[in-house]
Amino acid sequence: MHPLLQRAYDPEYFRESGYQLIDLLAEALAAWQRREGAVTHYEPAEDALARWQQAMEGGGRDPLDFFRQYLDETIRLHHPHYIGHQTGVVAPVAALAELAGALLDPGMGVYEQGNVGVVWERLLVRALAERFGMDGARADGFLTSGGTLGNLTALLCARQRQVPGDAWMHGYGGRQYAFLVSEEAHYSLAKAIQSMGMGARGVVPVPTDARGRMRADLLEGILAKARAEGIEVIGVVASACTTALGTYDPLEAIADFCARHGLWLHVDGAHGAAVAFSERYRHLVRGIERADSVIMDFHKMLMTPTLVTAVVFRRGEDSFRTFVQKASYLWTEDETAEWYNLAKRTFELTKPSLSVRVMALWRLFGPELFGANVEHLFDLARRCHALLQAASDFETALPEPEANILCYRLCPAGVPADRLDALNQAVRQRLVEEGDFFIVQTRVQGRLWLRSTLINPMTTEADFARLMDRLRKMAAEVRAAG
Ligand SMILES: Cc1ncc(COP(=O)(O)O)c(C=O)c1O
CATH class of the missing domain: 3.90.1150.170 (Aspartate Aminotransferase, domain 1)
Incomplete structure (x- = not known):
């Protein structure tokens, strides 16, 4: 040698x-x-x-x-x-966990390589969903490399569920679809929507109040105006919290609006959804349990090395809609929902050992x-x-x-x-x-x-x-x- x-x-x-x-x-x-x-x-x-x-x-x-x-x-x-x-x-010990993950470096795309790391992802995401107030047995999701990618993955799923036909296979058929997004939302949302080929008109801005919170009282009017202009709104993106000011959109009012109109509610909780772990501050995300999808970064307030983002779907089965792809060398049943072959649902195929960073803190400290x-x-x-x-x-x-x-x-x-x-x-x-x-x-x-x-x-x-x-x-x- x-x-x-x-x-x-x-x-x-x-x-x-x-x-x-x-x-x-x-x-x-x-x-x-x-x-x-x-x-x-x-x-x-x-x-x-x-x-x-x-x-x-x-x-x-x-x-x-x-x-x-x-x-x-x-x-x-x-x-x-x-x-x-x-x-x-x-937290220094989370860096040690990353060292172990980086050295063993199995790749988290499929269970036969990812093993325990894959199992941990499911357990962590479901435990997080429960903290949001969702049904942990029904919710599902995965970890991915950052809030930007998490937002894109969740919105792709929203599109697949909300757009009639099969947008993944056939595109938009010339129609203009859009999400209602607050003016204070993180720019990764516009990046995601425009990357999905929905164009600049795919982002319908919702004004904010003096504290940067989405004006839920304006949503009905904005929806009506968008529809009159030929835009088919498929969902609303709320922030918990906003990046610049750190304020929380009124999730309950937004969830009511989405329920009235059959729209997808995505909550970008990259920074602030971590309050779900606090008895005293959890009230800031009241209503998050009604979201169709939520993202939260462990690498912001929750002390893990970058990037570890949880993508949570209230109805776990939704998470299988996003990418419908064939890769027969990786899994045997192309169209079945194998929760343990994560690459069916994530952008990454080979993914770093993200869960060990979180699980180390969870197991060592609680x-x-x-x-x-x-x-x-x-x-x-x-x-x-x-x-x-x-x-x-x-x-x-x-x-x-x-x-x-x-x-x-x-x-x-x-x-x-x-x-x-x-x-x-x-x-x-x-x-x-x-x-x-x-x-x-x-x-x-x-x-x-x-x-x-x-x-x-x-x-x-x-x-x-x-x-x-x-x-x-x-x-x-x-x-x-x-
Ligand atoms: C609200 C919000 N969403 C998304 C992101 C993007 O997250 P990431 O940097 O993990 O891609 C950020 C980053 O600061 C954020 O504050």
């Missing part, structure tokens, strides 16, 4: 470099929890590309050096000053861990919001948050309203370049807001207060620089 191959598969090389890596990561985690070091080392993309282009000759590297460099150059979501996107902060994290983060967001409200030089987009997402901005005395967007944008850019904190920005109601998802359970109010001070100082610097 080639000596390189020998080394690549040598269990002792794996053991030695593995122990070194775990030590390195454990020390880094501890240092970040002590708030040591920066969150990120900002470097313009072109510079990083040029630097790495020079360093591409492979081979002969020490594993520890390699991993140390990767660590140095990668943003630290575990640092309590990471208060940016909704990207989950991975699902109470998920509820504890949701409650901790939601409570923390409320306390940080109170700090913003108490400060006269900050304003918030919402009177109070619904989830763990805050949109806020500096409004120092003496700065004209039409200069605030530019000021906040410049301040955020400086902050990210400095690397001590990481936050993001968004546009809501035509204005630019700083945006923080309280996603790291190690973050405290004191961290957030320090962030506010840092933003104030930077605003003064930006203003002084003219």
